[in-house]
Amino acid sequence: MEEKTKSHQKHIFICTFERAEGSCCFKKGAMELMQNLKNKSRQDSEWKGKISVTRCGCLGFCDEGIAAVLYPHQKYFVHIKPTEADLLSKKLDEID
């Protein structure tokens, strides 16, 4: 095993988990949100090298999705709409 570090100050994980039955973030448009955030991270010079966006599995907030978690802050976000990439990015900017 080898330890590594990355220079990103913030890492947001978006739940894109899909389940056949019941509520899940995938069915609520998590892939659209993910794509919008990815586009922002590539285009916004303020984000480059500071915020990383990654999809992840279930975060345990299935009924309250779309869910996301910010590291290293361990702050969870729920009830995110697929079109709220700008709102989420503003929240991420406000967190030190």
Ligand code: FES
């Ligand atoms: S499916 Fe997203 S939190 Fe469970």
